[in-house]
Amino acid sequence: MIQFTTFIKMVLQKTQKLSRLRSLGIVTVGATALYMGLTAYHNQDQLFRTFVMPAVRLLPAETSHNLAVLACKYRLYPASKYTDDLNLHSSFFGRLASNPIGIAAGFDKNGEAVLGLKDLGFGFIEVGSVTPLAQAGNPKPRVFRLVSDRALINRYGFNSDGHGVVAQRLKEIREREDFNAIVGVNLGRNRDTLTPINDYVKGVHTFGPVADYLVVNVSSPNTKGLRNMQSKKELTELLEAVNIARGQLKTNQKVPILLKLSPDLETGELNDIVAVINQKKCRVDGLIVSNTTVARDNISDPALASEAGGLSGEPLRERSTRLIAQMYSLTKGSLPIIGVGGVASGQHAFEKIEAGASFVQIYTALIYEGPELVERIKGELSLRISELGYACVKDAVGSNYTKYLPSSK
């Protein structure tokens, strides 16, 4: 393995010295060889974990991210041949999802990789966050790998192609004959907007007709003032406006609206949020729990821990599961929850489900483990569900939520 990574490092150093044209040639030949290798190799899971992902980690984190999006965009990964077990089939806001595992927001920010992500076997795909006007986001570097903690810190700051471009992409994808994915759109707001609520209202109008669900994201830590929109007064105004906007849609009127929460909310703030969404005018159809955290619990590298931004991956896992259980308890199980934060195995996904989640999303673990992770999680989850005697995922939702409530710790 050391020899392999040294070799790749050498190739990269050499490549920098070559002319751009020759570099392009090398990249093209390399990508073709990789694709042929992937198609031919019988144990892709091991190939990814042992060679491909460590090699990809030699590149800067954002470059790797962009390459992964490109690989999905051009559908370089072979489509998964895995058939989802019947016990994974889930009703997803009125649609049938063949499994409850989705890709979280932030991977495919601009709706370029939808078909490739569907090929990997995800049951649903969340695009975004998308902002009304295109914006560049924060200065680079803005994504950091915390390898030994299986974590990432990012402060992208909503880099986005903007509503118009992303909506057009989604419209074209949906018009394809072979389109059969469930695609949600996560709505953000522009950094310098003077009318933040209106940014979300525009999002509902633009994406309502081309999305299977919408997410009101007021929980990313990298846009100043954004998380204050989770406070009682601001959230009430926001959700009321979003509900009115949905009511004005001509098509797809009942597009489900979900609210994505921060894992750093205090109990009092959670109670306030529940009081807001219990009002008819501010109703949401589901919750996404959770976004990244600004906490830095149990990080082994103090220099990286001091980078500003949202922490995701393993160090977030228990915190987000606790919040799922709290929200399941506070809403009395009345709202579907998408559980997200640090899921890297079927057991982790099951913990989110028994804490109260009906669906699960992943992101950071995919960066470390590679695309085969999707099949692995599905296989392990299906086995766990049947071992415990449940007929389907739905029967296990919230089955052990008290175990994860903070007071029972």
Ligand SMILES: Cc1cc2nc3c(=O)[nH]c(=O)nc-3n(C[C@H](O)[C@H](O)[C@H](O)COP(=O)(O)O)c2cc1C
């Ligand atoms: C690089 C990166 C970018 C992200 N961008 C967004 C985003 O634009 N909008 C959003 O709602 N969440 C975003 N997230 C948060 C994820 O959707 C997810 O909530 C969080 O990473 C926890 O899941 P994980 O531990 O499986 O990564 C981002 C996460 C990462 C790692």
